Amino acid sequence: MTAVSIRVRYAETDQMGIAHHAEYFAWFEVGRTELLRAHGLTYRDLEKRGVHFPVVGTEARFLRPAFYDDVLEVRTEVAGLSGARITFAYEIYRDGTGPIATARTEHAAVDTEGRPHRLPADVRARLG
Amino acid sequence: MTAVSIRVRYAETDQMGIAHHAEYFAWFEVGRTELLRAHGLTYRDLEKRGVHFPVVGTEARFLRPAFYDDVLEVRTEVAGLSGARITFAYEIYRDGTGPIATARTEHAAVDTEGRPHRLPADVRARLG
Amino acid sequence: MTAVSIRVRYAETDQMGIAHHAEYFAWFEVGRTELLRAHGLTYRDLEKRGVHFPVVGTEARFLRPAFYDDVLEVRTEVAGLSGARITFAYEIYRDGTGPIATARTEHAAVDTEGRPHRLPADVRARLG
């Protein structure tokens, strides 16, 4: 599990006075960027090698709202790994209490033209 | 079912050259805004009456990418309605072929302070 | 001048209860996409030809707020055109009263590697 801290931006709030649910997906993306880095990979380099991980599915639960200027912890882990698929799981915490959100994102590994592409062996070895 | 057309904005793309998955949640929101309007309600007025529908859960499948300047059709329907919960289902189409994305969003009805709030009778009658 | 109508999305609001100023830049981008189309060009095709228009400067005035579900008219025109530069000017209207926002964006024409690139003759002829 890799943890990264983010602070809720004003631009991420909506007129309900809370962080808009769509913004969480950018935070999850920060979470998986840092998980890869913690495993000796960068998604920037993976893309340069022609490996892309578009999101093909997601599910998320928003248990309690997040507010402007809150400091949140995004915890990310690999929840599944197969030939050309990878699934990440996320929990977002504030103040050590139970999670305020949980989610999973499922990704297909594709090449630069969007065709399915087997995950490189070194990526599988580092994340497996 | 209510259909609304949107055109993919440049700002909605990412460096993979496709619309970023987080943007779809703004499109789904446009879909439910228009569904409510088609049933004689506006979410703007509901909020003025103190009724808010924060998203408490979602699941989405991204089946094929959407590209800048694509014209998409967002089809929205009420998939579930109970005392203080409402679920919407979405399909996004391009060019009449099968959907490029499907999703559901589940909402709690809450008051301005975020407390659970039974859906007003007129809302239930119009959407039920 | 080319006019295009947009409706303020819920995701575009912030906790001040108004459309967030950063969102206007996506609307201006919609404005110039439609201006190009009205002149027989599409920015999608320009990019396929290797011509890109990154924003190198902007100035904007936000005169009155825009609210969720407002229908706005974005009016765009070419304000300047030189060898490898193009400037667009914008006004946003609601309800026919004076503009609620005005702006300019200045763009460099660059190739796919980001190097300065003279505007193609047909683009200059159509926009000049």
Next chain:
Amino acid sequence: MTAVSIRVRYAETDQMGIAHHAEYFAWFEVGRTELLRAHGLTYRDLEKRGVHFPVVGTEARFLRPAFYDDVLEVRTEVAGLSGARITFAYEIYRDGTGPIATARTEHAAVDTEGRPHRLPADVRARLG
């Protein structure tokens, strides 16, 4: 001058392969949030006291692109302060070389109803 570090998110890129210019305005907002904090204020508390700083104007220059996963430094200072107006100036740096972007944002101080509101004395004292 207050400096804060941000890392470019994947969601902030566009299909030109660079951070989209609209995203910089969220970064500038992070910059002024941190400037206020460094001066013993939080914008969250200011809003609770009924003081809001909507953006009424901006100008920005984008000198060099920013890329996904870049670590940037946003430097913010108060460039002007009068009865009910405040102007911030920004520079964004990467790697210690010259700035990649510069900007100013001008804000009106307003109350919760959007009416002009003189800046509280303590705010003026801390920022002046």
